[in-house]
Amino acid sequence: MSEMRRVTAIKNGTVVDHIPSGNALMVIRMLRIDVSRSTPVSLVMNVPSDKVGRKDVLKIEDRELSQEELDRLALIAPAASIAIIRNHAVAEKLVVDLPSDLINIASCSFSNCITKNDREPLPQRLRVISQDPLEVRCYYCGKGQEISELIDNIL
Numbered sequence: 695m696s697e698m699r700r701v702t703a704i705k706n707g708t709v710v711d712h713i714p715s716g717n718a719l720m721v722i723r724m725l726r727i728d729v730s731r732s733t734p735v736s737l738v739m740n741v742p743s744d745k746v747g748r749k750d751v752l753k754i755e756d757r758e759l760s761q762e763e764l765d766r767l768a769l770i771a772p773a774a775s776i777a778i779i780r781n782h783a784v785a786e787k788l789v790v791d792l793p794s795d796l797i798n799i800a801s802c803s804f805s806n807c808i809t810k811n812d813r814e815p816l817p818q819r820l821r822v823i824s825q826d827p828l829e830v831r832c833y834y835c836g837k838g839q840e841i842s843e844l845i846d847n848i849l
């Protein structure tokens with residue numbers, strides 16, 4: 695509880711806790727939160743944590759993240775724990791679940807991949823080979839995807 699109090703309490707919204715230290719800005723990007731236009735977002739970085747050493751915590755007001763949005767975070771914050779806050783109380787707790795196939799989450803980085811053929815559109819499908827260390831390959835062409843590429847190619 696004391697850890698959570700470091701961030702101003704919110705009335706309604708989503709708290710994403712246990713983000714690996716330094717990854718919070720990537721989380722904001724992956725969730726496609728436009729910080730210039732969105733509801734208030736508060737961010738605390740480098741908080742000591744028993745679970746992950748040091749962590750970042752993100753609070754997004756007046757927005758409840760869906761499981762689908764959360765699963766994107768598995769790439770950069772697999773141990774994140776999420777609380778949906780309604781009327782100052784935790785209404786739901788959610789965890790991030792890294793799927794074995796990332797369908798239409800990010801596109802393949804290989805420019806000649808079959809998925810780049812506009813005439814016969816295929817869903818983007820990236821396969822998670824290993825979680826730690828993260829290894830992700832395109833289902834179609836087999837190209838390994840760097841984490842930076844995945845983030846650049848988020849759909």
Ligand SMILES: [Zn+2]
Binds near residue numbers: 834
């Ligand atoms: Zn590919």
